[in-house]
Amino acid sequence: MNIDIILQNMLNPPVLFFFLGMLAIFLKSDLTIPQPLPKLFSLYLLIAIGLHGGHELSQSGVSTYIFKALLIAVVMSMLVPVYSFFILRMKIDVYNAIAIAATFGSISAVTFITGITYLDTIGVAHGGFMVASMALMESPAIVIGLVFAALFAKSADAEDENTSIKEILREAFLNPSVFLLIGALAIGILTGDKGWHSMEPLFGTLFKGMLAFFLLDMGLVAARKIHELKKVGMFLIGFALVMPMVNASVAVAVAYFFGIEKGDAFLLALLSASASYIAVPAAMRLSVPEANPGIYLPLSLAVTFPFNISLGIPLYYYMITTFWG
Amino acid sequence: MNIDIILQNMLNPPVLFFFLGMLAIFLKSDLTIPQPLPKLFSLYLLIAIGLHGGHELSQSGVSTYIFKALLIAVVMSMLVPVYSFFILRMKIDVYNAIAIAATFGSISAVTFITGITYLDTIGVAHGGFMVASMALMESPAIVIGLVFAALFAKSADAEDENTSIKEILREAFLNPSVFLLIGALAIGILTGDKGWHSMEPLFGTLFKGMLAFFLLDMGLVAARKIHELKKVGMFLIGFALVMPMVNASVAVAVAYFFGIEKGDAFLLALLSASASYIAVPAAMRLSVPEANPGIYLPLSLAVTFPFNISLGIPLYYYMITTFWG
Amino acid sequence: MNIDIILQNMLNPPVLFFFLGMLAIFLKSDLTIPQPLPKLFSLYLLIAIGLHGGHELSQSGVSTYIFKALLIAVVMSMLVPVYSFFILRMKIDVYNAIAIAATFGSISAVTFITGITYLDTIGVAHGGFMVASMALMESPAIVIGLVFAALFAKSADAEDENTSIKEILREAFLNPSVFLLIGALAIGILTGDKGWHSMEPLFGTLFKGMLAFFLLDMGLVAARKIHELKKVGMFLIGFALVMPMVNASVAVAVAYFFGIEKGDAFLLALLSASASYIAVPAAMRLSVPEANPGIYLPLSLAVTFPFNISLGIPLYYYMITTFWG
Amino acid sequence: MKKVEVIIESVYIKRLLKVFKKHKIGGYTVIKDVEGYGGHGFQTADDVSDVLSNILVFSVCKKELLENMKDDLKKFLETYGGKCIVSDATLL
């Protein structure tokens, strides 16, 4: 693995805008991107990913190969939070262990699309159906977190359990990110070529520019969270750096074993390595209020996310090339 | 009229996004599009419609044919609120009758452009000047509502009538929607081909994508309003479903009589069938505070709008084809 | 100088949208573009200008010619606030003199890009590096204002001077506008052709449309400020009209003397003539709270800005043609 | 002094400010896009039309000013809906 492969990833405008955002905070510039502009960007990105993936699925159909890849995705998203939880329990309390495990078990859509941008830059093929994998990987970790909470933790909410479980399952499968992604995916499939043709100018052509805009904001947010890391402690920071590599390695091994192709395997690894910072934190705040968002949010936003989009992507790709050649 | 013609309209991404928005509310997903994002989309759509129509007008000039079509538009927009009012008065109080009549007398720009999208999909020609028709149809219903209020109702505002009338006329002709639409239309006319060329990438090419975004929000809003319909009663819900068809029929007949062409006649029918949910409700809130916005808004947003963009459009087009062939 | 050259500038959609915005206020339409939409447009414009300029710099490299042009830019931005201050002191108090001098010493990015749009319309070449000139001209006036405040005025903040100076220098060189512009410029340089290719659909192709959107808002804001001008007095209104012409003339003379090319000379003149309405007013509010923002903001927004984008641009271009032919 | 907080539908803000002006209210603060629930049902700010968004206006003024304004305010609320909250406060 040489420096070139890293630079190829870093010298993309979106990634550079992320670091520009971080720099703004480090230099104490007053740059802000006030709400609801970040919301606009994330709504845009979800719709764009969904429509694009749906369009590609409508062209490719669903083969056994695709089915296999989707299955691996789901399995990984159930495996990761389970083993993460038991590793975390060695050092920290049950509430935070649940929340962090769920956070790292789920995925980050922006990490995923930065990875796709990377594949496009270096010219490696990948399947449009991987968007469906991503959609499938969002929710299982939330459910597993919920099960763990029921098994291992006595939550303050224990009384009105019924309402809570409904509310939390809704949070798992109908939270705005998952809902919009799957909805746009379905519209992409339903309207096929003709639909995509009419949506492409906004949701296709402008994609990288909007990603750059959003990553600028992510940089601001991530950098603001960095100073909260002091309170988090070395164990968890280490976890947030090492765990993505572990998860990616597991995913690479499984994908190789089942004959997944290079580009798709890379994306599976990256998805497994990525951590959620929107859907899962919101769900955990509701279901495990005892867990401290001042811990799991900074870990996901200020450690794992920057690591993945800067060094993680070339690293996982390097892993891939050593297997697939 | 067969199912194909309906599907051709429904399987457009913008229309599907509307239903996706509705679905989000029915499934209690927390999806929201916070202000001022809907405002951004509606400003965009108004400017885009105006510029585009202005550009087409600058190419076509104003013929007697166009003049005739504009005249029919104005007449329809004065006719509809008048007969609607007397129909409504058979069952409901004068304040609400005024507000509902004005709401249904005016038009919905988004319904209009969904209709244009439909015409484009099925390849039927229509005149760019129809945007001017639309602009002309926004305000008369407000003025008529005002006149009715003076004639038939004793408003709480009676004392400071002078300030009010000025304020309300301003509301009729200078409300943001009307003003921006006409302003953009004028700019489109003034700057012609060259101007449109520079504006097209934003205000032309991206149009359908932005429409999809806006309709997603409209779906959220419409669905949220649906549960308010319980209080509204069957008479008014029936009114909001039947009246658009009546208005469209009248418009079709008039248009046929005066030799309007197929596409333009369809748009005249659709405009007559559509109801306002921005400009007129705001004006009515100011001029007839006794009327209940919990009635006229849900009728327009949650009944007439969804009906028009899903079934109304193919239905009115079917009417047209039976006359024009 | 004939009327044609003025119309060529005025009949651009962006400029017309500015006047449409003004008209909305004069006619008391309720049209508003609520925050953070104007913020979205200004972030967009800054990133777009920066990326575009950076890309062009990456193609052209830095020659002695470019270096010369940049130097003139910096000198002008230090000269203008100094002589403006002494002229202003003849009539007004020291605090307001400082704030106004700094406001007029710095630049307006939107004026700059309206000028570029004009050059493109009439087909006159200009260097991409001029964006760097613009970036360099933002901050010096703030520093000079600060120095004058230390020399000539006893500010209320005198006590905690240390914190203040740091804060104000940060305001000068790291305020959001300057930071984002330079950051995007750097990213444009770093990622060159490939980067620009991926960013162009959003940050290049849509540029004029977004400018139109932003100028619509500027028109609203400028017109709202116009009625504040009554309190400002004829001397300062005269200053805000005459000074841009003086500054442009000085810049034209210097540029001619140093052999700057036509298009670049025009932009230097326009930059010198323009006044800041975002970065500098914010900095002055912090460093000279005694100065009245109800004076320097309306002067910049409601006098100089409209003058420059309507009559100033053709006037300065006319000056240029009399020298360069 | 008294703090008067008025929550009304956004469309009526200009008319409320006229009442304030008539009674020589010297200062006020406006918070836009608040949401609420009351006698008129839910008022959500993320609406397409602005009709159903609320606005909150408050002013700290002398007791006597409030006394003078009371009747006009009450009439205002009767006509246009909304709520008015009064409490004690002082300006530093």
Added chain:
Amino acid sequence: MKKVEVIIESVYIKRLLKVFKKHKIGGYTVIKDVEGYGGHGFQTADDVSDVLSNILVFSVCKKELLENMKDDLKKFLETYGGKCIVSDATLL
């Protein structure tokens, strides 16, 4: 009457309104996207995730209603964090 202001993380708003409903609070106003500093550190509203934004809800209600609701509110704040401010006020 009493004015009760509650500042909590946005994600908990539905649960708080359940408490209000249980105690028959007849009206309230919501201000979104406020920011704050308190026992839980900074809460900034311009976040990518909504988790760290605050929301302010206030209601003017009868003293007795507040008395009844007090324990539930306290338990709510203990579980979910947030602050509750009580003051005297009247509805005009």
Added chain:
Amino acid sequence: MKKVEVIIESVYIKRLLKVFKKHKIGGYTVIKDVEGYGGHGFQTADDVSDVLSNILVFSVCKKELLENMKDDLKKFLETYGGKCIVSDATLL
């Protein structure tokens, strides 16, 4: 306890929070983009430049804390403009 509400121009928020910090104010809430009218004329939040937008900060604190902070607050308002509203309140 006392509720202190300060309405100032947004650009000065950091400086105000310094005053709060100096006096060990343990918690506060910020509402951005409020608009207002006062001695300095209209302050509208939908501005291109942020200079003319207001911000509202409030804190509930002990009486003594406010007493200590009073002079600094007054000086702050004299220098930078703005208003400070004080009322009685308790934290639940």
